Amino acid sequence: MSVTQKEIKTLARLSRLEFSDGEIEKFAPEFEEIIEFANKINEQVEGDTGSIREVVSRTVKWEDLREDEVKESLPNEKITSNVQAEGGYFPVRRVVK
Amino acid sequence: MKYRLVSGLETHVELATATKIFCGCTTAFGGSPNTHCCPVCTGQPGALPVLNKKVVEYAIRAGLATHCTINTTTHLDRKNYCYPDLPKAYQISQFDKPLCEHGYVELESGKRIGITRIHIEEDAGKLVHESGFTYVDYNRGGVPLIEIVSEPDISSPEEAKEYVEKLQLIMRYIGVSDCKMQEGSMRCDVNISVMPEGATEFGTRTEIKNMNSISYIEKAMAYEYERQIEVIEGGGKIVQATLRYDEHTGETSVMRTKEDAQDYRYFPEPDILTVVIPESKVEEIKNSLPELPTDKLHRYIDELKINPATAKLLYKYKRVCDFAERAFALGAGVKNTVNLIVGTLYSKLETEEDKEKFVLPVSADEMAALVKLVDDGKINITLAQKTLSAMAEEGKPVSAYIKPEDIAGMDDGELESICRQAVEANAGAVADFKAGKEKAIFALYGFVKKATQGKADIKKADEIIKKLILG
Numbered sequence: 001m002s003v004t005q006k007e008i009k010t011l012a013r014l015s016r017l018e019f020s021d022g023e024i025e026k027f028a029p030e031f032e033e034i035i036e037f038a039n040k041i042n043e044q045v046e047g048d049t050g051s052i053r054e055v056v057s058r059t060v061k062w063e064d065l066r067e068d069e070v071k072e073s074l075p076n077e078k079i080t081s082n083v084q085a086e087g088g089y090f091p092v093r094r095v096v097k
Numbered sequence: 098m099k100y101r102l103v104s105g106l107e108t109h110v111e112l113a114t115a116t117k118i119f120c121g122c123t124t125a126f127g128g129s130p131n132t133h134c135c136p137v138c139t140g141q142p143g144a145l146p147v148l149n150k151k152v153v154e155y156a157i158r159a160g161l162a163t164h165c166t167i168n169t170t171t172h173l174d175r176k177n178y179c180y181p182d183l184p185k186a187y188q189i190s191q192f193d194k195p196l197c198e199h200g201y202v203e204l205e206s207g208k209r210i211g212i213t214r215i216h217i218e219e220d221a222g223k224l225v226h227e228s229g230f231t232y233v234d235y236n237r238g239g240v241p242l243i244e245i246v247s248e249p250d251i252s253s254p255e256e257a258k259e260y261v262e263k264l265q266l267i268m269r270y271i272g273v274s275d276c277k278m279q280e281g282s283m284r285c286d287v288n289i290s291v292m293p294e295g296a297t298e299f300g301t302r303t304e305i306k307n308m309n310s311i312s313y314i315e316k317a318m319a320y321e322y323e324r325q326i327e328v329i330e331g332g333g334k335i336v337q338a339t340l341r342y343d344e345h346t347g348e349t350s351v352m353r354t355k356e357d358a359q360d361y362r363y364f365p366e367p368d369i370l371t372v373v374i375p376e377s378k379v380e381e382i383k384n385s386l387p388e389l390p391t392d393k394l395h396r397y398i399d400e401l402k403i404n405p406a407t408a409k410l411l412y413k414y415k416r417v418c419d420f421a422e423r424a425f426a427l428g429a430g431v432k433n434t435v436n437l438i439v440g441t442l443y444s445k446l447e448t449e450e451d452k453e454k455f456v457l458p459v460s461a462d463e464m465a466a467l468v469k470l471v472d473d474g475k476i477n478i479t480l481a482q483k484t485l486s487a488m489a490e491e492g493k494p495v496s497a498y499i500k501p502e503d504i505a506g507m508d509d510g511e512l513e514s515i516c517r518q519a520v521e522a523n524a525g526a527v528a529d530f531k532a533g534k535e536k537a538i539f540a541l542y543g544f545v546k547k548a549t550q551g552k553a554d555i556k557k558a559d560e561i562i563k564k565l566i567l568g
């Protein structure tokens with residue numbers, strides 16, 4: 001699994017992080033190491049993602065699904081407490097031209 | 098060269114549950130921004146989704162009503178993409194094991210539009226773009242949707258229109274959605290390609306996103322069909338792309354091409370366990386389905402002998418049908434009931450929505466009482482129309498307008514004596530009629546109507562008058 005500098009740049013943009021070219025150059029191999037490590041899980045199931053499905057495919061009974069009953073939502077101040085809300089909205093950088 | 102249009106639709110239908118798909122927040126339309134939200138539907142770390150039973154039930158209803166098979170073991174998947182309308186940066190949807198598969202919707206011609214699949218998923222939040230910023234409201238985020246994917250069986254804008262209308266009608270009948278396109282509770286993505294007549298391979302397709310009106314779907318399809326032919330005839334190639342339709346110019350434009358298509362990295366949703374639906378539950382839902390629109394239309398025409406044009410005016414509105422059928426059950430004759438509904442009540446219900454809601458202060462009992470008076474020849478249809486019109490406006494019972502003595506007084510003997518007076522008082526018209534001027538008899542009808550204040554059954558009067566004149 002090789003990680004390109006372009007992918008690092010995309011990730012950085014999506015995460016709203018800024019890095020210098022030097023940093024990005026350094027990150028690429030570091031990212032690769034991290035992904036290698038995570039890939040060990042795949043090795044355990046010998047590339048057969050079907051058995052991952054087995055692991056997660058415990059089932060829920062019909063009776064245990066949630067009944068359609070309204071619960072109180074959180075107040076707007078609470079929902080937006082981590083941002084500077086405007087008129088109750090979450091403001092973000094404009095996403096369309 | 099002649100080209101065939103090949104089209105399939107992906108239709109999103111918002112389900113009419115009280116709560117969202119994975120949390121207890123209300124699905125009510127509107128509301129101040131970000132007030133129908135909780136940690137689950139805003140994707141806070143550690144919050145766990147719990148699937149709403151009714152969502153599964155409604156999706157199965159939709160599947161059964163469109164002749165799908167139901168996958169009783171079904172799971173959800175994560176569809177990953179990064180956009181501010183998705184607080185978790187993924188949408189919980191279904192990828193390889195949709196709840197319903199292999200169904201169809203039948204058009205009036207008998208042609209069937211195949212349904213590939215119906216799956217459940219969560220809606221995204223709403224974005225408002227204003228002065229350099231985008232504002233996000235997550236009230237709609239997590240509202241349950243079903244996505245109904247059709248086979249590429251649609252071959253004209255007219256067929257697309259009929260298919261969407263049929264879907265709308267079915268979903269309303271079975272009560273899973275109000276399917277209001279203008280409020281966004283039903284929206285369509287339209288896939289289109291063209292292929293030369295006789296060709297065996299599909300052409301490259303484009304997809305027009307997020308259509309929220311049937312007439313725009315028709316227009317956009319017609320435009321895109323012509324555009325693709327023009328490109329091909331000009332020696333060009335169709336580029337696989339996602340398009341947007343501009344309702345003002347009536348043209349499509351490219352949003353993104355295949356090159357920037359995203360890899361959604363679907364994988365099984367680990368926060369929600371695989372759902373196992375008991376066969377008995379599916380059976381129970383099947384048994385609870387009402388008569389479906391197409392079946393009702395056929396029954397109205399074939400068994401109740403309602404003329405097709407009138408039957409079509411009725412079956413589109415389930416509440417109207419329920420009302421009519423209650424009146425039938427109370428002994429009201431079919432013909433007079435439906436004529437009074439379509440002729441008189443519909444004039445009080447101007448818009449589609451009015452007819453859909455069918456809120457009038459006339460009960461089925463009162464309707465039946467009125468119709469029976471007409472059926473029995475106690476009052477004529479004109480008086481019935483006038484009475485029903487007043488009932489619909491004032492909400493009073495039949496007895497407020499038609500007194501027992503009005504009806505009792507109109508026995509055959511009295512009608513005959515009035516007819517006799519009519520003949521005597523209109524010697525000129527009688528002579529004209531005898532001389533072959535058939536229309537002259539209207540003068541006598543007029544006399545009878547006036548003398549009985551519109552209560553007389555003109556058909557009966559006609560018989561009596563003719564007997565008196567012609568012997």
Ligand SMILES: [Zn+2]
Pocket residue numbers: 117120121122133134135136137138139239
């Ligand atoms: Zn919520």
